[in-house]
Amino acid sequence: xxxxxxxxxxxxxxxxTPVTLRCHQTENHRYMYWYRQDPGHGLRLIHYSYGVKDTDxxxxxxxxxxxxxxxxxxxxxxxxxxSSQTSVYxxxxxxxxxxxxxxxxxxxxxxxxx
Amino acid sequence: xxxxxxxxxxxxxxEGALVLLRCNYSSSVPPYLFWYVQYPNQGLQLLLxxxxxxxxxKGINGFEAEFKKSETSFHLTKPSAHxxxxxxxxCAVTSSSGNTPLVFGKGTRLSVIA
Numbered sequence: 001x002x003x004x005x006x007x008x009x010x011x012x013x014x015x016x017t018p019v020t021l022r023c024h025q026t027e028n029h030r031y032m033y034w035y036r037q038d039p040g041h042g043l044r045l046i047h048y049s050y051g052v053k054d055t056d057x058x059x060x061x062x063x064x065x066x067x068x069x070x071x072x073x074x075x076x077x078x079x080x081x082x083s084s085q086t087s088v089y090x091x092x093x094x095x096x097x098x099x100x101x102x103x104x105x106x107x108x109x110x111x112x113x114x
Numbered sequence: 115x116x117x118x119x120x121x122x123x124x125x126x127x128x129e130g131a132l133v134l135l136r137c138n139y140s141s142s143v144p145p146y147l148f149w150y151v152q153y154p155n156q157g158l159q160l161l162l163x164x165x166x167x168x169x170x171x172k173g174i175n176g177f178e179a180e181f182k183k184s185e186t187s188f189h190l191t192k193p194s195a196h197x198x199x200x201x202x203x204x205c206a207v208t209s210s211s212g213n214t215p216l217v218f219g220k221g222t223r224l225s226v227i228a
Contacts, residue, residue: 033215041125041161042204042220050213052201058215090157100165101146102217105157 003027007093012112013023018077021109023091025071030095032074034058034066034105036087043090047075081113116141116207120219127225133177133192135222137205144210147188149179152202152221161203164188166210175199196224200226 003026013019021034029107035046035058045058047066063085065077078085088110092103121136139145146165150158162173169181175198179190188205202223206216 031213035218040220043218045215045217048215100163101211101213101216102148102160102163103158103206105159107157 004091004093004104006089006109007029007105008109009107012114013081014114015082016080019081019111019113021076021089021091021111023074023076023094023106026075027093027096027104028070028071029093029104030066031093032062032078033092033094035073035090035092036060037090037108038087046076046089047057078111081111085111086113087111116145116209116217118205119220120203120205123220123224124223124225126225126227127195129197130193130194130227133190133195133199133224135181135190135203135205137187137188137190137219139188139205139207141207141209142228145207146210147179147181148208148216149173149177149188149190149208150204150206151219152201152204154201158204161190183214195224195226197226197228200224 007022007023013014034046035043044060047054049068067075091106117140119138132166148163149161152158162171172178177192204221205219208216
């Protein structure tokens with residue numbers, strides 16, 4: 001299994017509070033991604049990174065920011081959480097020696113915003 | 115832009131019957147295509163991938179898919195369903211450069227009836 005760790009795995013928070021989710025990889029892959037999964041929507045890309053300090057927006061980036069100061073860590077921040085951000089968040093990586101675009105996923109972080 | 119359409123949000127089959135999950139893609143460049151499986155409360159696991167070699171691709175757990183350019187399809191099949199196949203299945207597309215994020219379909223939940 002790819003070495004991807006997400007933390008926290010579960011979090012309950014209140015509307016308006018900041019939240020940071022962490023993704024840590026031990027594979028030295030270049031690309032890292034944050035997706036959210038919601039019933040009826042599949043997985044939608046929030047942000048991704050193609051290198052340290054290099055990030056770009058995805059399909060549903062409003063209300064989210066990211067940072068990547070080291071190859072192994074990719075942080076997703078909700079500056080002021082809203083109920084619409086209740087979701088399961090998946091981190092993924094790609095870009096190993098055989099880069100076919102295949103993603104390797106973490107186990108997910110379930111966020112509930114009350 | 116790339117997109118994926120999965121026909122049928124829920125498919126139900128009897129144990130031992132043929133499994134057919136449909137995926138059509140749209141891409142302005144040669145695509146790479148993937149099928150992922152997600153078991154309850156887990157991350158996504160790669161089933162198989164098409165990366166412009168053989169058009170018939172075999173994956174894990176007896177699944178296979180055929181890339182048909184003329185039909186822009188990449189349907190997933192398995193000759194005989196097993197109870198353990200019950201899960202959600204996602205089709206995804208990226209460009210053949212492998213450097214653009216995967217775009218996922220909305221998923222198909224497969225139920226297997228004894």
